[in-house]
Amino acid sequence: MRPFAYVRAQDAAGAVATVAGDPDAGFLGAGTNLVDHLKLDVERPGTLVDVSRLPLDRIEDLDGGGLRIGATVRNADLAADPRVRHDYPVLAQSLLAGASGQLRNMATTAGNLLQRTRCVYFRDVTTPCNKREPGSGCSALGGYTRYHAVLGTSPDCIAAHPSDMAVGMAVLDPVVVVLGPQGERRIPFAELHRLPGDAPERDTVLEHGDLITSVELPALPVARHSLYRKVRDRASYAFALVSVAAVLEVEQGRVGDVRLAFGGVAHRPWRARAAEEFLRGRPATEESFREAAAVELAAAQPQPGNAFKLPMLRGAVVAALRDLTAAATEGDR
Amino acid sequence: MDDTTTAPVRQRVTLRVDGGERSLEADTRTSLLDALRDGLGVTSPKKGCDHGQCGACTVLLDGRRQLSCLTLAVAADGGEVTTAAGLVREGRLHPVQQALLDADGLQCGYCTPGQVCSAVGVLAEAAAGHPSHVTADLDADVVLDEAEVSERMSGNLCRCGAYVGITEAVLRAARDGGGSRP
Numbered sequence: 001m002r003p004f005a006y007v008r009a010q011d012a013a014g015a016v017a018t019v020a021g022d023p024d025a026g027f028l029g030a031g032t033n034l035v036d037h038l039k040l041d042v043e044r045p046g047t048l049v050d051v052s053r054l055p056l057d058r059i060e061d062l063d064g065g066g067l068r069i070g071a072t073v074r075n076a077d078l079a080a081d082p083r084v085r086h087d088y089p090v091l092a093q094s095l096l097a098g099a100s101g102q103l104r105n106m107a108t109t110a111g112n113l114l115q116r117t118r119c120v121y122f123r124d125v126t127t128p129c130n131k132r133e134p135g136s137g138c139s140a141l142g143g144y145t146r147y148h149a150v151l152g153t154s155p156d157c158i159a160a161h162p163s164d165m166a167v168g169m170a171v172l173d174p175v176v177v178v179l180g181p182q183g184e185r186r187i188p189f190a191e192l193h194r195l196p197g198d199a200p201e202r203d204t205v206l207e208h209g210d211l212i213t214s215v216e217l218p219a220l221p222v223a224r225h226s227l228y229r230k231v232r233d234r235a236s237y238a239f240a241l242v243s244v245a246a247v248l249e250v251e252q253g254r255v256g257d258v259r260l261a262f263g264g265v266a267h268r269p270w271r272a273r274a275a276e277e278f279l280r281g282r283p284a285t286e287e288s289f290r291e292a293a294a295v296e297l298a299a300a301q302p303q304p305g306n307a308f309k310l311p312m313l314r315g316a317v318v319a320a321l322r323d324l325t326a327a328a329t330e331g332d333r
Numbered sequence: 334m335d336d337t338t339t340a341p342v343r344q345r346v347t348l349r350v351d352g353g354e355r356s357l358e359a360d361t362r363t364s365l366l367d368a369l370r371d372g373l374g375v376t377s378p379k380k381g382c383d384h385g386q387c388g389a390c391t392v393l394l395d396g397r398r399q400l401s402c403l404t405l406a407v408a409a410d411g412g413e414v415t416t417a418a419g420l421v422r423e424g425r426l427h428p429v430q431q432a433l434l435d436a437d438g439l440q441c442g443y444c445t446p447g448q449v450c451s452a453v454g455v456l457a458e459a460a461a462g463h464p465s466h467v468t469a470d471l472d473a474d475v476v477l478d479e480a481e482v483s484e485r486m487s488g489n490l491c492r493c494g495a496y497v498g499i500t501e502a503v504l505r506a507a508r509d510g511g512g513s514r515p
Contacts, residue, residue, distance in 0.1 A: 006344060006361040089471055101486075105398060
């Protein structure tokens, strides 16, 4: 591990100025992903600015409804918040489906969004990887691809975003508040994470020195009818093979508002807008749900090692929407 | 650029460990786990994977179960650490420790200090009403059962496979009010 200087940030603006002014510096949150990467030599910062104790650890009601989630709110605390559990169950469930109890006690909201892929080649510095070392090649193509993307891939990278929480957030259309050297800006959640394209080293649209300070959830009454369904290799403490975040409104047997996002299948949380558009107004039946999944997956480009994700994801979509439909029907009685 | 020649940076780290103040001069790269074990001689937390996957290094940091292998010692400066050894009071085992013995919740024992700290954290989290992945109703009170304990303890691996005894021990400790004692 390369030696580094450690600075505990006193305020957000100072932290941003320090990192923005030093190309060799980076932010340290809880470190659950970064410290691992330091040990693996995947990350080699010269200076770490610790932002984990900044006073950004509150969950506040927004005027007019919605919640502001501070960047350093721990995953466990966010999942346990009564407002999140009641008004945004998909978010609480996605958080609880991720990592372990210890890690959820540590990991921050912003850190969860900015965690790196768990592609085994990205984490192994002895192998070529365009994300870790641009231009060196992609070892996953033709390699071990069980946890890799099937949607939105590029010839340079097939890594998948590992977060569960981000998938749960994607259906809620939050705003990510970012403090940069030029001041504050607000980024729609859907625009935060990138597809790999020809620059897979960039996970997000953030620039060096940009610090996420909060995530704002809009008031979204329909989100009470939501859930997160995760399929993995073991029942707990494993990354998603595929996952589905779903919000569904059923009106007289037909689909009203519907929001779908997929995890484990793309370089970013995958908002399934084609499936959503297909579903609006159609009968809330398994047949519609299956067709909607097929519409979304028409453009998928799986590898031999992860083609199983397509039928698995279709099944997860149908199951998620079927359960929400059943709950809605139950609620009508 | 050869950045491997950067000089190591050392900083003073002061912690409260199992009730006493301890201080050391540590390289910034030192994990809390290595600071405890190698720097301070506190060998109760164990090094298993050193990458946050096994839970053997679990300690209570400022009252919450956390992984000491993924925590930088400098980032924990000023913190309060409780290890499994520190849960013994006046020679008496913590109810979770006693339950692990009674329920045969260990074989080799290497993962046990981590299991103990994690279980103490589980009981406190459940008492505070925190739901888990297997909690059916997110708005309802939490009732610990076998499924809940298995899910909540999933961050602690046991290569001897003593899970049946560990789960039983945590349930017994929960029934006996073990969560009320830190």
